[in-house]
Amino acid sequence: MPDAAQRLTTLAEQLLGAELPLRLRAWDGSEYGPPNTPTLVIRHRRALRRILFRPGELGLARAWVAGEIDVEGDLYEALGAISGLVWERDDLPGPSLRDAPTRAAVRELVRLAGPFPPPPPPREEVRRRTGALHTKIRDRRAISHHYDVGNDFYELVLGPSMVYSCAYWESPDNTLEQAQRDKLELVCRKLDLTPxxxxxxxGCGWGSMAVHAAREHGVRVVGITLSREQATYARKRIAEEGLTDRIEIRVQDYRDVRDGPYDAISSIGxxxxxxxARYLEYARDLHALLKPGGRLLNHQIARRPLADESAYSIDEFIDAYVFPDGELSPVGSTVTQLETAGFEVRDVESIREHYALTLCRWVANLEANWPQAVRLSSxxxxxVWRLYMAASAMAFRRNRIGVNQVLAVRTPVSGASGLPLRARTWKG
Structure with missing residues (x-):
């Protein structure tokens, strides 16, 4: 009788229609697969029950979060290999349950997995949500789930800059802090901020953009967030910088801001x-808050467009464990919505590779401080965070998702946009 690792490898290859590019170690200590590759460790056969019950990434993620599967070796190499089997399978034949060999393989996996049903999902999964998407109450709860993990935890991951969005890398040899400062400075220049x-x-986060804009460019800033922990941290930071006369931090929904007009708006991540469903409302609200000639810098992750847009669904793992109710749209849809709201879009800059670099630095911070990160969270x-950030880095690297800075203007009736004739003068 073959050992568990070899049996699993054979069954997986039969179902996937491709060779398994990873070595596999099973709960019985057996190993099988190509040498000198990352090893997928299945610590308990409960993991198989999770995957069989929810095929795809959610079942894998639940097993990962529960500690029932792990990776030894290069995590990015392992995720790249898995991407080719799970997310990038267009050129591979899919199994059909009409085929007798496929049905036999599934029955064998069920026997190997042990008695059903699967165990409950790990407790970090978001509780079941009800009601309409993106109401103010539901959005506030979703933001709290992700951002109110604890400021100390975020400091470990993000580093001193406390910027939770894609950095801007003049060189991959730069520090994360320098790359984040360069991103904030780039945003300020695109918005033409002056005293x-x-x-x-x-979405001011922990106040990094507000502090940079006020300190380096002399502007007055209103920062809004739905996270009370972020707001507390930002206010303390602003006080320490001596900038309380220039910066106000509010726990407020963007739909409730009524004290325009503003000269500029930054929306970063x-x-x-x-x-x-709410994006056009968002764009119109920001347009109404700007004075004529005012600029919006919208920094946003984008997904690739699909042939059948109605087939799009929210990423199961991200929705369950990371960003509840988060949605990604193609950059073309974003530009269309902004222009429908009355903006003139003047520049779109893709910085996809920059986010892969940023995420890898965050993963390195997390791994370097692992015991403390576990103590501060669970x-x-x-x-969850290690998998989410590493998998996201691979998604950016492999062009499955992107990130763009869109500069839009509330151009007045006269048509005078206020932008210089030479494009991208903000780069210096």
Missing amino acids: GRRLLDV MAEHVGS PGRAR
């Missing part, structure tokens, strides 16, 4: 939470 102007920072939460 005395008024900036609204939508926030629009992913808005949702497709083993399951720390494992």
Whole structure:
């Protein structure tokens, strides 16, 4: 009788229609597969029950979060190999349950997995949500789930900059802190911030953009967030910088801001939470808050468009464990919505590779401080973050998702946009 590792490898290859590019170690200590590759460790056969019950990434993620599967070796290499089997299978034949060999393989996996049903999902999974998407109450709860993990935990992962969005890398040899400062400076230049102007920072996080804009460019800033932990941290930081006369931090929904007009608006890594059903409302609200000639910098992750847009569904793992109710749209849809709301889109800059670099630095920070990260959160939460950030880095690297900075203007009736004739003068 073959051992568990060899049996699993044979069954997986039969069902996937391709060779398994990873070595596999099973709960009985057996190993099988190509040498000198990362090893997928299945610590308990409960993992198989999870995967059989929820095929695809959610079953895999639940087993990962529970500590029932792990990777020894290069995590990125392992995720790249798995991507080719799970997410990038267009050129591979899919199994059919009409085929007798496929049915036999599934029955064998069920026997190997042990008695059903599967165990409950790990507790870090988001509780079942009810009601309409992207109401103010539901959005506030979703933001709290992701951002109110604890400021100390985020400091470990993000580093001193406390910027939770894609950095801007002049060189991959730069420090994360320098790359984040360069991103904030790039945003300020695109918005043409000068002393005395008024900036609204939508989704202000821990106050990094607000502090940079006020300290380096002399503007007055209103920062809004739905996370009370972020707001507390940002206010303390602003006080320590001596900038309380220039920066106000509010726990407020963007739909409730009524004190325009502003000279400029920055929205950095926030629009992913808005949702497709609300995006035009979001764009119109920001347009109404700008004075004529005012600029919006919308920094947002984008997905690739699909032939059948109605087939799109929210990523199961991300929705269950990371960003509840988060939605990604193609950059073309974002531009269309902004222009429908009245903006003139003047520049779109893709910085996809920059996010892969950023995420790898965050993963390195997490791994270097693993015991403390577990203590500040939980083993399951720390494992969620390691998988989510590493898998996201691979998605950016392999062009499955992108990130773009869209500069839009509330161009007045006269047509005078206020932008210089030479494109991208903000780069210096």
